[in-house]
Amino acid sequence: MAFTVADYLLNRLSQQQVDTLFGVPAAFCAELFDAVGAHNIKPVVTASDLEAGYAADGYARTKGLGAVAVANGVGMLSMINAIAGAFVERSPVVVINGGPNTRNLTNLRDFDVLFSHSTGQPDTDLAAYKLVTASAARAGKASEVPAVVDNAIATAVKNKRPVYVEINRDIWNLACPMPGGPLSVSNPAAGTEKQLATTIVGLIRGATSPLILVGTEIQRYGLADKVAELIAKLGIRWSTPLLAKSTLAEQGNGWVGVYAPPNSTPAAETAVEHADLLVTLGCVFPSSFAPLVTSGSNRIVSVYDGKVKIKGGPKQNAEIGALVAALVTEAAKAPPELVPAAVDPPAPTPAAGALTYRQVFERIGAALDNSWIVVPDTFIGISSAANLPVKGRNSFMCGAVWASIGHSVAAAVGASFGSSRRPLVICGDGGFHMTAQALSTVVRYGRNPVFVVIDNGIYAFEQFLIDDAYFSDPNAQPKPYVVLNRWDFVKFANGLGVQSAQSVNSAAAFDLALSAAKASSAPALIVAKVNPHDLPAELSLAELPQSAPSGVRQ
Template structure:
């Protein structure tokens, strides 16, 4: 069955969220098996762009799921990633080859940063493969390889499987969901497109995947406790797996029991309440605040719980003081021992601890946390990164959900004050520019909070068409475009002298075309726009966005030669 993009949008807008499969059925259509399994695990939306290889899935989903048709395949990937980070599982589907390969970058980021996105792809039929092999006639969107999509997604998923017969559908689907839920990583399902009209065995009760203990958690917990007790400067570093594996309460309890000082990685900012005693800040390597650097880098024993150690953590990873529990194992020095983090936390919490008396940050405000960092001299009247992020921080409340992009703004964003109940999301390890704008679509659809995007102009130009989805669905996203007409983070990495020498030109290939951002937003259907050049104007625009219906775009005029404090 073919369903048009326009027709799908009309149908899905009022889609009831009823169960797809009736109880007691022996067999069900293949699309219904997939949809029911997703529903059983809390998925209420399907992201994607319909096409001939997946039309039957969209047609079946439109009656029971809210189908979110995005403005691009890339947007669909980032939106599904963000939705999974908030809800615990998501689904995305686009056209074979020409669509799915656009998903590779977002799905790779989801793989690295532990986000369980289920990719559903309609693959070539048996007849397609036979004709291609025997006659050399390519099937639609084929590159001439029989398993191109399957092969490529194996590199960026926890599981990738293809169902070529009806009997294989339940096996492949269940294996994919189990892998996604237990490993908190993407999984890829390819259904031969001739099976969309077939039936398979009906699904049973919801899957109950569990992570078994290795049996070594108790012994490891005792060893970790002994090391921390013997240390003169022990510390805890909280990573993103704490949130992904549902261990926030357990880790908060552990920190309360031990009284140990702690920080988070940038990716895990906001995972625990920053008002939890002992919090010292966000540690992101050499660009961190002095307080966070001292805690982690001067420590003689660091218990790192679920961190993903990108290149900014090499100093910690190679120093030899870190005991890192991640990916179902604990690494101490060069020795690795299997241990499930949930069971390890249970073992640590069962021990008797002598409570330390770690000092917390006295003031969680953005300005206080940034006060000790050296700032560059302001050379123009244009806004600076720290002025913008300070205004943003003061505007945050319990309905705010900050989504940051990969730009120079991510350094000061680590000190945003979330103490009033705000949420936070970033792409700190994979670091794809443009992530935030499209991801905010998934954040808005997944929950009740208002996404607040902080994005450089270069990143915005990657996924700007996501404004169309926001406008169509009247999502309450506020998008700040930091307009300095340059790929600032690249200029900083390649030639930081540009920011100090007013006569030095930027790298020619890093200059951006000047977009009329507010006019572009209007063209996409965004009714609320503002262009600001002062703190007062930005503060007013942020306040207006909170009560606006639908999305808001705020173009922020930023000095092209400004650097956040601490980078000079």
């Protein structure tokens, strides 16, 4: 049997350890889905195109590279939000489109006849995805496929960003040469790394209260071991932004907690904002970091996106892997400094009384072990999620920078295939409305995430940002446009096949529900009903823990 265009693409994906293809194939990628079995790749057909994108993103964040294929036009444009988030947050997803054929494009050009799902423009999907991918190209002929596919996949792996491949829908089954050899997916050193390492380590050794902020590129490029070694050899305090939480195990001397402004714990806020030298390794800065970065450039060394910037100086090229290795070598030339012990999370209070945000997160924190990967959504509890005592590396995943609500529910589908850990989703009821049908995919493919939906009947984060006084007045009414239609979440989940679903309104009942879900191998939904006026502890300053470590070395 001839080796085809579909075989070529799937073979290249398989070489990069991709074993799952997410999507809604329609007719335009059907031949691609037909061919997956020969390459030991599982097809996972999701309940929506947006879910497919989020699932591929969740898989990429946990496995290293993801792939998704949906119909042109209606599918691609529906999914673009998920891929934009992957682009911003350094998640390498290969987006595959069965695009228009030659006849479609000719009829459009010569007779203004629209092809299926066309906007009347020949390159709508291609042009749109150029904005949210590191590479976007079309292969109209079988002979063009190897170059287009090879460049796309290599770019995704090298840059840790999504890429877009559009294949003429008529050529999937045409003969195509087999791949000539393995792809080159490593970035070459720039040659500057050794000198830059000498400068940076010198600055660290000369500082009074330096700190390393470990960013998401460290996880994406597989540099966690080297950075842990660097921290130990320097003897330096360290933190992570929320996006990079659990890149390293959150323990050991120097750990100060997650820095998640404007609602960081006092320990993390003091350590980061009062460091006289802040080295940011592979960080993607959301808007909340603007005050730190813009006002502190004269004390920041930034390593990001193949560049190094030292204290407001010009950007210099540097490959992050080579630079980290050089930093370790340079750090080993002197003994480590002494730093304070790790900041331990506060002990949870007893499970008593009506359910609150604080109780939900404390009970989850008490239940966490090495079996879980926590997947919080963008919601009013995201700052509480930042402080969860997750166990080990790669035990947390979120969309902290792009911040699209609903990401967690569908991304957990992908994480359930890409990670050996069991996803524990924590989502607001508004975010759950966005992608709740992903529960159907979970049931269909026998996955076992646990979904905690915090039910307060409003888009609470929006209400907080618009008018936070609502939360201090029990008689206040929310803005009418943040009020949600009240779902019966238990019946909804049952209707999609999730049999373990219950609603709880007390801390003790929540404890029991989470314990039962953990003991079962089936997917579960826990609806945590809280008062609409309740706020997470991190947003109520009077409830914040007050223990902060010294801001200087000891």
